[in-house]
Amino acid sequence: GLVAAGQAGEAEIAAEEQRDRTTTGRERAAQARAALPTPEAKAATWRELVESSAMPNETQVKTLLGFAAVERHPELLVPFVSEYVREADAIWASRTFHMAENLLSRLWSVATVGLEGVDPVGALEAWLASHADAPDAFRRIVSENLDDTRRVVAVQARELQG
Structure with a gap:
């Protein structure tokens, strides 16, 4: 998507998350944040996935999908x-x-x-x-x-x- 391609960032994610305050909105925001194409975002996502045992199942799945979204930047992994x-x-x-x-x-x-x-x-x-x-x-x-x-x-x- 736009985030993984570097064409949208945290500001756009936060704005969309504010607009859609549903569980689905939170899950999509988690996926988008995990897809941010920077070493810092990937490291933060890794830590969150590995260290947090409280993450709901579907949020975990969406976050994992975002983490893996590296088609343009596989070196991030x-x-x-x-x-x-x-x-x-x-x-x-x-x-x-x-x-x-x-x-x-x-x-x-x-x-x-x-x-x-x-x-x-x-x-x-x-x-x-x-x-x-x-x-x-x-x-x-x-x-x-x-x-x-x-x-x-x-x-x-x-x-x-x-």
Whole structure:
């Protein structure tokens, strides 16, 4: 949307949030704030998602959608590859299964594949290797993220070969 493209910002989000004071309005504002294309906004969103266990389910979903809206700026998510593997255990331990699954599935992004300074496949492989005794459901979520990431790596490799 306009926010992720950098064509609308906090002032526009706040004005729309004031206009629409419904739950849906608050959820849309959360999604828009999470989509702001700045390192600061992504870091604030990450902290809110990881540290706040009081966020309502639908607000969490909308915030995760905004966080992932990086089509024009995938480099914004590079710092969160290492954050993901560092925080995964705490997310799993502090949430219900459904909330942990949402976070662990949606905080991971294949948008970082092929970017400099990050090895998303290696990060997840290392996590899985060091967590052989983690609960099966937890490992499944991380393994599915790894599978998705490997598929993107393979597609990019084929595209480079022409």
